[in-house]
Amino acid sequence: MMFLENDFRKTFSRQESFRDGKVMVSIKDVARQAGVAISTVSKVLNNYPNVSEATKKKVNQAVAELNFVPNSVAAALSSKQSGRVALLLNMGHASSVDEINMQYMSGTIGQAVELNLDVITIFDSMLKNKSLDEVVRYLQSQSITGLLIFGMSKDDHVLQRLIEAQLFKIVTVDVPIVNDSSSSVWIDQASAQYDVAKKTLVENKGKSILYLAGKKNGYVTQERLKGIQRLAEEEEIPLLVRNGEFSELQARNLTFRYAKKKDIVVCASDLMAIGAMRALMEMDIFRPVCGFDGITLMGYAGKQMNTVRQDFERIASEAVVELKRLLDGGWGQQIVLDYELVRMKYEDILV
């Protein structure tokens, strides 16, 4: 193998790097160039009210000429409220979770760049067996003032208390907790579950339902359950509920066990739907199955299925916008986004 060699220092030489030769332009340079005080520059940079258009222009011009980019680390240190935000991800082992988390991340970071927020990504594993105090100190040591929490469960007592403590501005996704400094964004889980199940039921003229629910202590699990229960009541048909824990394997096993006597299988997640569908195929019986989430993997299930598509990227993006609002002094609120019923097949996911 041949590898590139090491002598390419054309554009920047080691010598003129910012470490030794001081290439980095600071607010001070801008001030000098514009002929104003440092604080004045800071004011126009941060859109403070009392600055004349004239000096604003001077400063902006200097900024442009010097290609000045403010050092967010310094800002964070001095202001105690400069937008440093932590993105807290709930990792799982399933690759389907990766897809969702990745969309959350991408939505978050994209919007964060727009709003000039710095994002630190944190995995739930890093917080495991840490006390509330430790978590708080960790966050503080990073000068973090805002938090985005995706997919926390009811067992996360530390996070629970973190939200209640209101030490940070927090936006949760899929967790309906709201207080003065915490907002929450999610979709209407109950009616989404109702809708997709009803569609599947009607299309297939089903008369009974096997429902594979999600994690026992998930916030969404409960809501989705309400949705399916309402459907069963309204249609006056029997409903068998079993706990699938969002696991493909458990859904598979439950399907082997209970699907035969039911007309349709409604799953609280796509992954479970896939597990159920494959089990049905192995049993060589047909039952309509529907899922929840709208992940790509659905295209590989072998059969078309109805599901609820959530725009995770948009959800994340909205969450960031909301967090920014909180950081700017707004109060917590509940935000409900919409969803979409889709039917996924292999052809749809090929790019």
Next chain:
Amino acid sequence: MMFLENDFRKTFSRQESFRDGKVMVSIKDVARQAGVAISTVSKVLNNYPNVSEATKKKVNQAVAELNFVPNSVAAALSSKQSGRVALLLNMGHASSVDEINMQYMSGTIGQAVELNLDVITIFDSMLKNKSLDEVVRYLQSQSITGLLIFGMSKDDHVLQRLIEAQLFKIVTVDVPIVNDSSSSVWIDQASAQYDVAKKTLVENKGKSILYLAGKKNGYVTQERLKGIQRLAEEEEIPLLVRNGEFSELQARNLTFRYAKKKDIVVCASDLMAIGAMRALMEMDIFRPVCGFDGITLMGYAGKQMNTVRQDFERIASEAVVELKRLLDGGWGQQIVLDYELVRMKYEDILV
């Protein structure tokens, strides 16, 4: 729906938050508590040589008593070398890419926590149509001194020059560029491709190969190609190479077009292998297919396939360790990790 209400301020009340009541303990507090100077505390914190065991003990005890956690933002600001590191991810649209990227992230962040590095995640999209200067300034504005680059392509000229400029310590993965301040980690792509293809060939007594290559300008593409070429030469069998661009759809189409006349189909990625396999199933002919990467999706392909499993998490983790070494003054080097041949089927991926 019922939502939690907002009056849970037991542990921390708004009043004693670090913003108003100053809960945050600083190095100054530690110094006072230990009865030494601030600078001394700093020295023991950063493992400086000349500190007596006695004062070291005093300081560490004070740290423990006060639950002091150093503020990394302040450290970054003042030291210009405190480990703030950017993780640069190459996003794609395929969910299979998500799985890999997620593992990279998790490996990176996990190891970064161990080594006390702060990680900022950056998507390639954020750097699109930014000049080298702009990228450099952006990085500097974040006080970033080290960079982890995953899956860059030969077309990324800006990144290329960024590495050559040696302004930052950089570790690339799957990109064999090394210089004084840049290392690279990867697996031996050529022999991995050779191995998995040979295994598949031998198992099936094949006499000709259709090879679906990766992205034209990927660094790995070339290497893997070498591997398959060596195999064809050694075995003295015909080899047809086509460019699949790592795309499932293209692999599918190429398979429809060329597979019939070849004995086995070797793909430069799992995603292409899946596309090829499904195409074969639709054509209703059988050809052994092998892939590359070892992603979960392989379990959903419908048929078992050989593939090369890379431990992405470990790769990322090693990359971080190497970056830390560079940041500590080490010189760039090439690191080669091992891989594993596996055969993936649905049962394997069920958890």
Next chain:
DNA sequence: CTGTTAGCGCCTTCAG
């Protein structure tokens, strides 16, 4: 409306 003056929390010479 603009400039002066203190820090933010930590690191890093440089004396002692």
Next chain:
DNA sequence: CTGAAGGCGCTAACAG
């Protein structure tokens, strides 16, 4: 081996 002093780049009262 330890401490004093001067920043890092920026923000935030406070005067002027």
